[in-house]
Structures are given as structure tokens and as C-alpha cells.
Amino acid sequence: MKMKKFVVAAVFTAMTMGASAQSLMVSSAFQDMRKNYLSKAKDEIDKACQHPDTKDDAKTWCYKALIYARIGGDAAEKKSKYKNLAPDWAEQAYTAALECKRLDTKQEFAQQVNEVFSFVGNDYWTRSSEAYQAKNYAEAQRLSEQAVEMFNNAGQSQYASEVLYIAGISAYAQQDTVNVKKHFNSLIRKRTDKEFVYRTLFNMYKDEQDFAQAMKVATTFKRNCKTNPDACLMSAEGYLLQKNIEKGKEELDNALNMAKDNAELYPVVLVKAGTMLDESAGEYEAAEAKFQESLSILPNQFGANYGLGKMFYNRAVDKNNAANQLDPFDEASVGLYEKLNDEAKGFFRQAITYLEKSVAYIDGLTDENAKASQRPNLINSLRALQNAYSRVDMLNETNAIKARVDQLMGN
Numbered sequence: 001m002k003m004k005k006f007v008v009a010a011v012f013t014a015m016t017m018g019a020s021a022q023s024l025m026v027s028s029a030f031q032d033m034r035k036n037y038l039s040k041a042k043d044e045i046d047k048a049c050q051h052p053d054t055k056d057d058a059k060t061w062c063y064k065a066l067i068y069a070r071i072g073g074d075a076a077e078k079k080s081k082y083k084n085l086a087p088d089w090a091e092q093a094y095t096a097a098l099e100c101k102r103l104d105t106k107q108e109f110a111q112q113v114n115e116v117f118s119f120v121g122n123d124y125w126t127r128s129s130e131a132y133q134a135k136n137y138a139e140a141q142r143l144s145e146q147a148v149e150m151f152n153n154a155g156q157s158q159y160a161s162e163v164l165y166i167a168g169i170s171a172y173a174q175q176d177t178v179n180v181k182k183h184f185n186s187l188i189r190k191r192t193d194k195e196f197v198y199r200t201l202f203n204m205y206k207d208e209q210d211f212a213q214a215m216k217v218a219t220t221f222k223r224n225c226k227t228n229p230d231a232c233l234m235s236a237e238g239y240l241l242q243k244n245i246e247k248g249k250e251e252l253d254n255a256l257n258m259a260k261d262n263a264e265l266y267p268v269v270l271v272k273a274g275t276m277l278d279e280s281a282g283e284y285e286a287a288e289a290k291f292q293e294s295l296s297i298l299p300n301q302f303g304a305n306y307g308l309g310k311m312f313y314n315r316a317v318d319k320n321n322a323a324n325q326l327d328p329f330d331e332a333s334v335g336l337y338e339k340l341n342d343e344a345k346g347f348f349r350q351a352i353t354y355l356e357k358s359v360a361y362i363d364g365l366t367d368e369n370a371k372a373s374q375r376p377n378l379i380n381s382l383r384a385l386q387n388a389y390s391r392v393d394m395l396n397e398t399n400a401i402k403a404r405v406d407q408l409m410g411n
Contacts, residue, residue, distance in 0.1 A: 061100035062109040065116040068093035114154045121150030141170035229255040240280035270294035271303035278311045309354035316347030348388040355385040
């Protein structure tokens with residue numbers, strides 16, 4: 001709101017200019033605007049913009065831009081008598097400012113049209129935010145992209161960056177990857193500190209198996225956000241994707257060193273490090289150590305308990321799969337089959353311990369909004385727990401969990 005008030009004030013200041021030698025109609029339009037006779041000023045300037053004697057004069061279009069901007073500013077007032085005078089005032093003001101800029105080869109009116117660009121850009125920015133909140137993502141993207149053009153024309157790239165973000169998240173909501181990349185890469189070039197921008201692009205390139213481009217995003221994140229541990233975590237993930245385990249572990253250590261003095265952040269970074277060591281490096285002992293360290297700091301949490309539960313569960317499944325690959329008619333494989341199945345049951349029992357704790361954590365939440373946001377995690381934990389119970393012959397527990405999952409899924 002502060003920016004909007006400042007811009008409006010600046011436009012009003014620009015409107016106090018005296019008219020120089022110009023046709024009577026153009027001068028009259030400007031004077032009527034100053035007197036707040038906006039309906040009359042609008043009629044006069046519209047005619048001047050079509051008249052052969054004045055339509056190619058930069059000042060004519062400057063006045064039109066100012067008059068329509070004034071109409072827009074007045075229409076926003078509660079007691080305005082011009083609310084319906086020009087519903088398209090913003091488009092008209094912007095178009096006029098562009099035409100003035102084209103004709104103004106000596107840049108006599110640059111300051112005035114820049115004020116209009118900024119004022120109209122602010123209006124488009126507000127409307128794009130409102131459209132996004134209303135989940136009208138296509139309109140939000142359209143408005144924000146135009147607002148970016150307006151702020152760029154005004155030389156206000158700092159505001160253009162803010163609106164670029166709306167354009168990007170609107171494209172993201174529509175699964176428009178082309179425009180997500182376009183807008184978010186522009187933000188990266190502007191050195192944004194918005195983590196969502198880097199993470200979204202990184203995941204897109206990762207899903208496309210373009211690990212080199214994903215690594216570029218991670219490297220830029222580190223360069224632009226030097227004190228953010230998540231930048232090192234992303235860099236670590238990038239190295240691990242490329243099977244550079246040592247560099248990946250080095251970056252995990254960098255992230256942990258950055259976060260170690262933050263009591264709230266450090267356990268979270270430990271969980272993220274443990275998850276990467278498990279899923280991307282296959283270093284299970286190192287992963288378990290990170291999860292356990294996180295639990296030693298914060299025993300009642302979802303992340304580390306679920307991380308351990310999932311790791312042991314997946315290791316159990318791997319053992320079962322390896323056993324099932326053996327030739328059932330090969331007597332020499334009988335002992336190995338039993339060994340693998342016993343190891344799988346051991347991992348399932350370990351998984352149960354931590355999956356139960358992850359479910360208990362969510363069940364213990366008192367904030368209903370927080371509990372609702374954890375619903376996908378709850379369902380994943382319960383399904384894994386159900387299968388783990390069944391694999392170790394805990395049938396009563398299996399049936400109880402199945403009934404709960406069915407209830408959650410509406411079956």
C-alpha cells in the first residue's frame with residue numbers, strides 16, 4: 001500500500017504541469033483535468049488523439065496517459081463520481097504512455113510517462129494478486145506479465161521482480177512448465193532469494209533427467225544465497241544425482257555447519273541430510289546417524305521418525321525382492337532365501353517402531369490446520385505400517401490399520 005500511495009502522489013504532482021503551446025483542445029483537456037472535470041477532459045483528449053493536427057504529438061499522448069491515470073486514481077476513492085467513467089482506464093493510460101514514449105524522441109515527457117507506467121503497473125500488480133488468491137491463475141499470469149512490462153518501462157526492476165514471482169507461481173499452478181522456467185529463470189538472473197524458485201526449477205530439471213541444468217540452478221542458489229543451508233543441501237543433491245558421492249557429502253557437511261547454531265533449524269537439516277544419504281547415496285549407517293542425532297535434539301517430531309521408518313521399510317522390501325528373485329527349485333538357494341526373509345522381517349520390525357512414532361506425532365497435533373496438512377504423510381505412514389505389520393504376522397494390528405486407512409480414504 002505504501003508504494004501505491006507514493007505513486008499516486010507522484011502522478012498528481014506530474015499533473016500540475018502547465019500546458020505549453022499546444023492546440024486549444026489539448027490545453028483545455030489538461031486544464032479540465034487540473035480542475036477535476038474528468039469527464040470533459042476525457043472527451044477532449046480522446047478527440048485530440050484522433051485529430052490530424054495533434055495525434056502525432058508526444059504531449060497529446062502524455063496528457064492522455066495522465067488524464068486516464070487520474071481517472072483511475074479518482075475511481076478508487078469511496079466518494080468518486082467517476083467510478084464508471086473509464087472502466088478500461090489502466091489499459092488506456094498504458095497504451096497512451098507507450099505511444100508518448102515512442103513519439104518523445106527528446107524524452108521531454110519521460111518522467112511523466114514513467115509515473116504512469118508505475119501507477120498502472122501497481123494496479124495490474126494488485127489485480128494479479130487478487131486473481132491469484134481467487135485461483136484464477138490464467139488471469140493472474142496475464143495481469144502479472146503485463147505488470148512486469150509496465151514496471152520495466154518505468155525503470156523499476158525491483159517491482160518487476162516481485163510481480164515476476166506471481167507470474168511464475170500462476171504458471172506453476174497451471175502446470176505450464178515453459179512459462180515457469182521463463183519467469184523463474186528471470187528471477188534467478190535478478191538474484192532472487194526466494195527458495196521456492198530454485199527448488200521448483202531444480203525439481204523440474206531433475207524430473208527431466210537434465211542433471212547438468214539442475215546443478216546450475218543449485219550452484220546459482222549457493223552463489224545468490226550464501227548463508228542459506230538449503231542452498232548447500234540442493235548442491236549436495238545435485239552432486240549425488242551425478243553420483244559424485246564425496247562432493248555430495250561435503251556439501252551436506254557445509255549445510256550442517258551453517259545450521260548448527262540454530263536450535264530449531266539444525267534438527268531439520270539433519271533430517272534432510274539423512275534422507276539424502278539414504279535415498280541418493282545408499283549410505284544407511286550414515287543416514288541413521290543423522291536421523292538419530294535429530295531425534296536426540298527433538299524426540300517428538302515427524303521427520304526423523306518417518307525417515308527412519310521409511311528407510312528400514314525400503315530395506316526390508318529390497319530384501320524380500322532379492323529373496324523372490326532366487327530359484328525356488330535350487331536347493332542351494334534355500335538357506336539364502338530364509339536368511340534374506342529373516343533380514344527383511346528384522347527391518348520391518350525396526351520400521352514399525354518409527355512408523356508408529358510418526359503416526360503418533362500426527363495424531364497428537366492439536367492444531368487442526370496442521371493436522372490437515374499432514375494428512376498425506378499420515379496416509380503414507382499408515383499404509384507402510386499396515387504392510388509391515390502383515391509381513392511380521394501382526395494380523396490384529398494389520399486389520400486395525402487397514403480399517404483406519406479405509407476410513408480416511410472414504411472406502
